[in-house]
Amino acid sequence: MGAALKVDMNKAYDRISWDFLWQVLKAFGFPPSWIHIIQQCVSTVSYQVLVNGNPTKVFRPIRGLRQGDPLSSYLFVLCMEVFSAMIRKAESDRLFRGIKVCRRSPSVSHLFFADDALIFFQPSPVTCLEVNKVLHNFCDISGQMINLQNSFIRFSSNVPDDYRDYLAASMHVRVESSIGSYLGLPVDISRHKCKAFQPLIDKVVNRLSGLTSLHLSSAAKLVIINSVLVTSFNHILSVFKIPSTVIDKINNLLLRFWWKSSSHSRGIVMASSSLLYRPKGLGGLGLRHLGFFNSAMLAKQAWGVMHNPQILISRIFQARYPSILDRHSHSSLSRPSWAGNSLMHGFRSLQSGLTWKIGNGSKIHRLFDSFTAAKILSLERPAQLMDDFVYWIFTRDGNFSTKSAYAAFIQGSFPVTSDGDSIPSSWWKKFWAFPILPKWKMFFWKLLHGVTPVEALLCTKGIPVDPLCAFCHTSQETIDHLFLHCPFTRRLWSCGPLGILLPPEDFSSFIHWIAHEWKSRSSSVRDLDVGVISPPLGFHHRPLLVILRGSLQCLGGGAQACFALSAIQAELFVCLLALRMAQNRGFAQLRIHTDCLGVLFSLRDHCSKDIFAS
Numbered sequence: 001m002g003a004a005l006k007v008d009m010n011k012a013y014d015r016i017s018w019d020f021l022w023q024v025l026k027a028f029g030f031p032p033s034w035i036h037i038i039q040q041c042v043s044t045v046s047y048q049v050l051v052n053g054n055p056t057k058v059f060r061p062i063r064g065l066r067q068g069d070p071l072s073s074y075l076f077v078l079c080m081e082v083f084s085a086m087i088r089k090a091e092s093d094r095l096f097r098g099i100k101v102c103r104r105s106p107s108v109s110h111l112f113f114a115d116d117a118l119i120f121f122q123p124s125p126v127t128c129l130e131v132n133k134v135l136h137n138f139c140d141i142s143g144q145m146i147n148l149q150n151s152f153i154r155f156s157s158n159v160p161d162d163y164r165d166y167l168a169a170s171m172h173v174r175v176e177s178s179i180g181s182y183l184g185l186p187v188d189i190s191r192h193k194c195k196a197f198q199p200l201i202d203k204v205v206n207r208l209s210g211l212t213s214l215h216l217s218s219a220a221k222l223v224i225i226n227s228v229l230v231t232s233f234n235h236i237l238s239v240f241k242i243p244s245t246v247i248d249k250i251n252n253l254l255l256r257f258w259w260k261s262s263s264h265s266r267g268i269v270m271a272s273s274s275l276l277y278r279p280k281g282l283g284g285l286g287l288r289h290l291g292f293f294n295s296a297m298l299a300k301q302a303w304g305v306m307h308n309p310q311i312l313i314s315r316i317f318q319a320r321y322p323s324i325l326d327r328h329s330h331s332s333l334s335r336p337s338w339a340g341n342s343l344m345h346g347f348r349s350l351q352s353g354l355t356w357k358i359g360n361g362s363k364i365h366r367l368f369d370s371f372t373a374a375k376i377l378s379l380e381r382p383a384q385l386m387d388d389f390v391y392w393i394f395t396r397d398g399n400f401s402t403k404s405a406y407a408a409f410i411q412g413s414f415p416v417t418s419d420g421d422s423i424p425s426s427w428w429k430k431f432w433a434f435p436i437l438p439k440w441k442m443f444f445w446k447l448l449h450g451v452t453p454v455e456a457l458l459c460t461k462g463i464p465v466d467p468l469c470a471f472c473h474t475s476q477e478t479i480d481h482l483f484l485h486c487p488f489t490r491r492l493w494s495c496g497p498l499g500i501l502l503p504p505e506d507f508s509s510f511i512h513w514i515a516h517e518w519k520s521r522s523s524s525v526r527d528l529d530v531g532v533i534s535p536p537l538g539f540h541h542r543p544l545l546v547i548l549r550g551s552l553q554c555l556g557g558g559a560q561a562c563f564a565l566s567a568i569q570a571e572l573f574v575c576l577l578a579l580r581m582a583q584n585r586g587f588a589q590l591r592i593h594t595d596c597l598g599v600l601f602s603l604r605d606h607c608s609k610d611i612f613a614s
Helices: 018-027 032-043 070-092 125-142 161-171 198-214 218-229 231-237 244-259 273-277 290-307 312-320 338-351 370-377 402-413 425-432 438-449 455-460 479-485 487-495 510-526 567-584 597-606
Strands: 003-008 110-113 116-121 152-155 354-357 389-392 545-548 554-558 590-592 611-613
Touching (some): 018 032, 018 070, 070 116, 116 125, 152 161, 198 231, 198 244, 218 231, 231 290, 244 273, 244 290, 290 312, 290 338, 338 402, 425 438, 438 510, 479 487, 479 510, 567 597
Parallel strands (some): 590 611
Antiparallel strands (some): 003 116, 110 116, 354 389
16 A cells, blocks of 8 residues: 655745754755855845835845745755655654555655655554654744645555545545646556647647747747747656657647748648758758657666666666666566656667677676677777776767757658758758858748749649749749749849849759859958968967958958957958058058958948949
8 A cells, every 4th residue: 555645835935944944054064154155145135015006114034035046946955855854764763664666666755846745655544643743843843834725645546445534634634536747747647648648739739829929930930849849848758758649749730830821821831841850950940859859858868777777766667677778678568657668668769879888898798698798708898997888879978968869860760862962961051050040041941942932832732823923924933933034033133232143044043043153252252362371469360351462462461359249340340450451551442352241331332432342
């Protein structure tokens, strides 16, 4: 038989006794000077109360910790350590016993997280009396008060109903059939797994309903999905394997949110989901796939259990499932809980990236048969004595990381197809590092993959629109026509301030022309040979400005540290230094080469006829 008591403390932070806190700090061995500093931080607080909009007189409290203060949570944890020590002492004195998940597992008497407390014991009238004594003793010395209305007890199924009511009445709490959720996690998971994790879907739907009306850009939606929505239930993903049905529903909701343009539209899917899930370095968007991220988080838990066998969770799982760490065991777990199944899934996911590093060979015979172990030990081994250890092959240092595991799972499930082979991975990394607005990067990404919603593409998706170009009404509105071949667009390119030279009309690809134009416009600035000029004293890089003769002969250069409020101010300051240096050397006509568009516009509008900028 077993029981779990959920203890709710009334205003836990506000009731901490200061005298108790000072004694706790002394007991933990903190120096008096440090304790004095903490006393000043805690006891010098003052409050005012608004009554009908008017503040009252300032008053000072005599107990309590301020919630929201970064220091308060650490001080409260130290105080709860006293409660933990009192429970452990009562258990060691055999006043009551904790519960075990199996015969070989360690006894668990309590679990704490901040002011949330769960106390486990084997129920009996004497045990309930002793648990009450521990609670009351802690409340007396710490100033805490148990909220009996919100506290409850849950018994195991083999405790009779009348016995449950009698024990609950002796502790002055009510009986509940389920603990409910703890730290956002469902504790009692029945056979209906999808029903247990339905709150995840409801949470995503509620968050998306408030975001769809904000008219966010695609780049902003990507950040919200990866950094806000998915990370909001990281803790659940790292403990339980989410059912595939729930995973698919959430993934579809997130994909639909990314493609939708307004709260009233359903959104048009212009590309496959594999392209969006693919990492950015391989031409995708890096949209977080909930299933693979769940596997990566569970693999992290399995890595922790494997490398920290002394912690409580590792000891419990290894006692309950002895074969869970055996890489060669293919037997299923005996009557596992959903948490056990989830951790086993983490170990299976972890196996794809684990490799043994052989040291003294102490663990080889336990992992392999005698013949295989003898062949392994006959190989060359390190001269320095060390234990055999497991390392993660997807990181340089061999330590597991969720990022590397997720990238490995994604690349294995969504490999690069023929549509992304023409652009190498190195180019994609440079593309995402360009110092331009994220929404421009997203626009160019759609152009590169041909998923810009032009009329011809919408027709192929079954949308009833006119495929002809809205400007010339002569050809279908494709990406190449709209941005390169349309007469109206060509006039816009020609009369713009950039001075772009259009290619011939038979030039087929807009993307190839943009790449050629970018390369040609940047080569004159980026490919100048200024390596012959020594940097000034204190600088270890090339000069920031170079003066050249008409034959591109370097005449000098320099650099200077400066304070600038923006990048355009720094660029203009460099131009000012170059003009002063040229003036001192007696140059009358200058041509300025720059890769900064803002400087180019400023100089063209304000420079004299003797200075030409490009």
